[in-house]
Amino acid sequence: MRMAKRKRITNGDESAPETEGAGPSTVNAEAPIQSLPKKRRTVAQGKKPASKPKGKAKGKLSKMLEMPYDVLCEITSQLRPEDLLALSRTSRGFREILLLKSNRFLWTTTFRDDPLFPHLPSDLNEPQFACLVFSNHCYYCLKVTPDNQVMWAFRTRCCGSCLRTQFGPFNDVLRGVRSTITSDILLSSSVLGPKKKLVSVYKHSEARDIDILLKSFKPDSPTLAEFLQNRRKQVSQLLAGNYYITAALERKIQLAKMDKEKERAKCKEQIYKRLRDLGYAEELAYIRESDCSFLDNYPSISSRTELTDRVWNNIQRTLVDLLEDTRAKRRRKQRKTLLKARQRLLGELIKDHPTNTPAGIKPGPADICAMPQIRQILVDTPVDVVVTAEHFQETIQGIEQLFAQWITNKSRELLKLLPNQPGAEDEVQDDADFSRLELATTYFTCTRCVDPLSYPRILLHNCLTELPHGFRNREDDDAIMFLNVGSVPWNYNQLPFEYRQDAESAAKKVVTAFGFDFRTTTHADMRPGNRWMECRACRNPKEGRMVFRWEKAILHEIFHDVQGRKSHWIPLSDEDIEAAKRQELKGFPKHRDESTGYCCAHCDERGSFVEIRAHSRWGHAIQEFKEADYFRHPDASMDHPPFFVHIPVPPPVTIDLTDDEAPEHEIINIDD
Ligand SMILES: [Zn+2]
Ligand SMILES: [Zn+2]
Ligand SMILES: [Zn+2]
Numbered sequence: 156m157r158m159a160k161r162k163r164i165t166n167g168d169e170s171a172p173e174t175e176g177a178g179p180s181t182v183n184a185e186a187p188i189q190s191l192p193k194k195r196r197t198v199a200q201g202k203k204p205a206s207k208p209k210g211k212a213k214g215k216l217s218k219m220l221e222m223p224y225d226v227l228c229e230i231t232s233q234l235r236p237e238d239l240l241a242l243s244r245t246s247r248g249f250r251e252i253l254l255l256k257s258n259r260f261l262w263t264t265t266f267r268d269d270p271l272f273p274h275l276p277s278d279l280n281e282p283q284f285a286c287l288v289f290s291n292h293c294y295y296c297l298k299v300t301p302d303n304q305v306m307w308a309f310r311t312r313c314c315g316s317c318l319r320t321q322f323g324p325f326n327d328v329l330r331g332v333r334s335t336i337t338s339d340i341l342l343s344s345s346v347l348g349p350k351k352k353l354v355s356v357y358k359h360s361e362a363r364d365i366d367i368l369l370k371s372f373k374p375d376s377p378t379l380a381e382f383l384q385n386r387r388k389q390v391s392q393l394l395a396g397n398y399y400i401t402a403a404l405e406r407k408i409q410l411a412k413m414d415k416e417k418e419r420a421k422c423k424e425q426i427y428k429r430l431r432d433l434g435y436a437e438e439l440a441y442i443r444e445s446d447c448s449f450l451d452n453y454p455s456i457s458s459r460t461e462l463t464d465r466v467w468n469n470i471q472r473t474l475v476d477l478l479e480d481t482r483a484k485r486r487r488k489q490r491k492t493l494l495k496a497r498q499r500l501l502g503e504l505i506k507d508h509p510t511n512t513p514a515g516i517k518p519g520p521a522d523i524c525a526m527p528q529i530r531q532i533l534v535d536t537p538v539d540v541v542v543t544a545e546h547f548q549e550t551i552q553g554i555e556q557l558f559a560q561w562i563t564n565k566s567r568e569l570l571k572l573l574p575n576q577p578g579a580e581d582e583v584q585d586d587a588d589f590s591r592l593e594l595a596t597t598y599f600t601c602t603r604c605v606d607p608l609s610y611p612r613i614l615l616h617n618c619l620t621e622l623p624h625g626f627r628n629r630e631d632d633d634a635i636m637f638l639n640v641g642s643v644p645w646n647y648n649q650l651p652f653e654y655r656q657d658a659e660s661a662a663k664k665v666v667t668a669f670g671f672d673f674r675t676t677t678h679a680d681m682r683p684g685n686r687w688m689e690c691r692a693c694r695n696p697k698e699g700r701m702v703f704r705w706e707k708a709i710l711h712e713i714f715h716d717v718q719g720r721k722s723h724w725i726p727l728s729d730e731d732i733e734a735a736k737r738q739e740l741k742g743f744p745k746h747r748d749e750s751t752g753y754c755c756a757h758c759d760e761r762g763s764f765v766e767i768r769a770h771s772r773w774g775h776a777i778q779e780f781k782e783a784d785y786f787r788h789p790d791a792s793m794d795h796p797p798f799f800v801h802i803p804v805p806p807p808v809t810i811d812l813t814d815d816e817a818p819e820h821e822i823i824n825i826d827d
């Protein structure tokens with residue numbers, strides 16, 4: 156009885172092949188599908204149509220029908236559900252084979268093997284569900300239209316025009332219906348209506364069928380109540396399970412994305428192959444190594460799904476430029492590594508070979524690398540030759556002479572800057588006398604800093620070996636070598652530096668005030684001993700007497716000169732010197748901590764005292780920082796501690812000039 160009733164409310168399209176689902180027959184929950192076949196057969200062993208297909212499968216596809224059954228199974232097992240559906244529609248032959256109940260396993264396998272495909276709704280078989288999801292034809296007029304929509308509750312697809320004739324809003328479908336029908340006993344579906352708005356629609360034929368059925372019951376009879384109860388249950392079951400179709404449709408979008416991704420990947424591979432064919436295999440690998448996704452995301456590559464000759468012509472130039480650039484970078488990097496290894500070896504060899512040079516001055520690492528004998532070994536030794544200590548042996552033996560020669564050459568350049576230097580206009584002679592450079596009154600200055608630079612400090616001055624900006628873009632060997640050591644040869648940048656006349660004048664005054672002859676006194680002469688002076692002009696009753704060691708006195712003299720104020724130098728007594736030294740010792744630790752100009756004794760690290768102390772702890776694991784672990788860098792500023800100090804003004808000496816004739820006291824204060 157229930158079966159009969161149920162059949163009545165379908166649209167009665169029983170003539171449609173049950174396998175392809177049914178069309179608008181939505182309520183038949185028991186899809187007549189047989190159980191899986193127990194064993195495989197060949198296509199030919201199947202039904203008649205298998206051996207003699209009636210359809211017009213063309214070309215290669217028709218050959219498929221003649222192949223062994225196992226092979227067909229193997230092929231279909233590789234297909235996605237939508238492809239199997241499409242295959243079943245290519246010809247009558249395929250249709251008959253694939254829709255055979257005994258071949259249902261072909262479908263179940265395909266569905267099962269698709270990880271994205273949702274479970275099958277219990278009231279549909281695989282071809283029905285595939286048809287609902289993947290078809291784009293209307294189940295009513297069979298036309299393929301872009302506007303056809305899935306209506307899940309009705310298990311159907313419907314085009315726009317059939318939607319208007321077959322379905323309608325609740326009130327519309329009740330027109331002409333005489334019995335009382337509530338919306339919970341009718342199926343409904345949300346579809347895009349006019350103006351792309353979601354609307355709920357009901358089916359006219361269903362409303363009519365229900366009307367007929369309801370009229371067959373006696374009002375208030377228990378069978379009517381039972382029918383209504385069953386009907387509500389059935390409707391709610393059919394309305395539920397919408398997620399099957401949602402999942403299937405989402406999968407469709409996801410697959411489309413994956414397909415696009417596959418196309419892109421394929422296209423990328425084609426592009427890379429063409430580039431490899433052009434000889435850029437190493438560069439491609441190099442880019443991958445440093446950033447594996449860089450190329451894949453490169454604008455000219457990432458968006459392509461097809462590589463036509465036109466596309467290739469458009470992108471080729473950009474990509475070749477990129478790879479040429481990479482090639483240059485890679486070569487530079489390789490060159491840098493090679494030269495660095497050779498330079499490091501050289502550095503170790505020099506370190507192990509003690510040298511005596513005038514005033515302990517040595518050329519900087521960049522200067523050493525630029526020396527022709529050394530540069531030749533570093534740069535001109537072929538790439539495939541491993542440079543060893545033997546290559547440098549001869550050079551290292553003569554390194555002391557090389558250093559001395561370097562000092563001579565640079566000193567000659569400095570001599571040319573001295574005023575009234577005989578031969579300054581011409582080349583300075585080989586036997587030039589460098590003693591003028593060593594005078595306590597000889598100072599230079601560079602344009603970067605204001606510090607007066609004495610000799611030989613100027614040969615170590617940091618500003619003159621600093622890497623200039625933009626150096627990193629240079630590709631030549633010299634640039635690479637200098638980058639490797641972080642500096643350039645002395646005055647490589649041709650910074651204008653000049654003789655410092657004001658420092659000379661100041662030094663002359665100070666040296667003279669100290670009682671020396673400025674024409675012969677050298678820096679070395681002035682450095683040792685208890686040489687202290689007071690600038691009497693700067694004595695302050697509150698602060699006291701400003702007392703200076705000789706280098707600070709020069710800075711103070713320059714200060715007076717700038718201010719246009721006269722200094723007044725007077726020597727200190729031994730007692731005052733002791734007071735000055737005590738004062739100096741008091742303030743020294745604080746000043747030292749804040750001053751830059753120190754250097755690690757174990758490596759080339761430079762920095763403030765505090766920085767070098769920290770560096771020696773972390774860099775050399777020195778827990779107790781001692782004097783042997785640091786030194787004042789020879790290029791430390793003249794304005795480096797210890798600084799000038801104040802010592803107290805001596806109390807006035809009182810002389811009593813009283814005598815018998817003069818009743819009043821006259822006091823003369825003597826304070827120096
Ligand atoms: Zn239609
Ligand atoms: Zn400087
Ligand atoms: Zn002064």
Ligand SMILES: [Zn+2]
Nearest residue numbers: 755757758760
């Ligand atoms: Zn160090």
